[in-house]
Amino acid sequence: MTTALIATSALARSYAMGKTSVAALRGVDLTVQPGEFVALVGPSGSGKSTLLHLIGGLVRPSAGEVWVHGLELGRSSDAELVAYRRDTLGFIFQSFNLLPIKSAWENVAVPLMLAGVPLATRKARALTLLEQLGLAARADHRPAELSGGEQQRVAIARSLANRPRLLLADEPTGNLDSRTGKEIMNLLQRLVRDEGLTMLLVTHDMGVASFADRIVHLRDGMIERIEAVGRDGG
């Protein structure tokens, strides 16, 4: 048996709302193996983003445990969580979140800058990643000079800069037309397969979810069912 990369146990999270509290997640047991591509789907408010944020070390559990890469995030210090996010994770967002005044390669190099990598090394790594994603000719362009699909590819290159084990994606195709969204999903699927990455992706779109190996259906803060898609799916 391989060691799971992610293992949650009775994982719960509530939010205080005045005098009451909202249970966003109500006891989730989920295991993800290295190299898996897992999609989280479910109705609005079912807890998808909360689960992604718990696994991303951005939100702390109210109860239960969340283990990623040997670290129990609920018991980790703030400094350990900062190091965990920097060294283990890559984040991809719906709105790309690129810095508008920086060029494509500078955006890709941001995580390396935060990790203290020298300029020449981070520029070389950024250019290699942009080339892998078919954007070599766009390295000096600013985000506003790029199409939506190109901007998301720059954001994907940025998410890969620190050689993460786990990619966390929140509606990565939500701002793209369906054809460009499909191209981005093909790219992410290829990255997981070829680079041995693990990916957890939140979406409300079953077409997007079908690129995953497994689809976790959430409802009312709990797992309703888990669907195996298989490697030929999508």
Ligand SMILES: Nc1ncnc2c1ncn2[C@@H]1O[C@H](COP(=O)(O)OP(=O)(O)OP(=O)(O)O)[C@@H](O)[C@H]1O
């Ligand atoms: N910071 C917060 N403060 C208060 N309530 C919150 C907070 N974040 C989430 N919630 C509540 O927790 C529940 C789950 O929210 P979550 O964002 O995880 O759902 P989701 O499935 O990602 O929804 P969507 O598809 O609409 O993004 C919802 O009822 C939401 O209103």
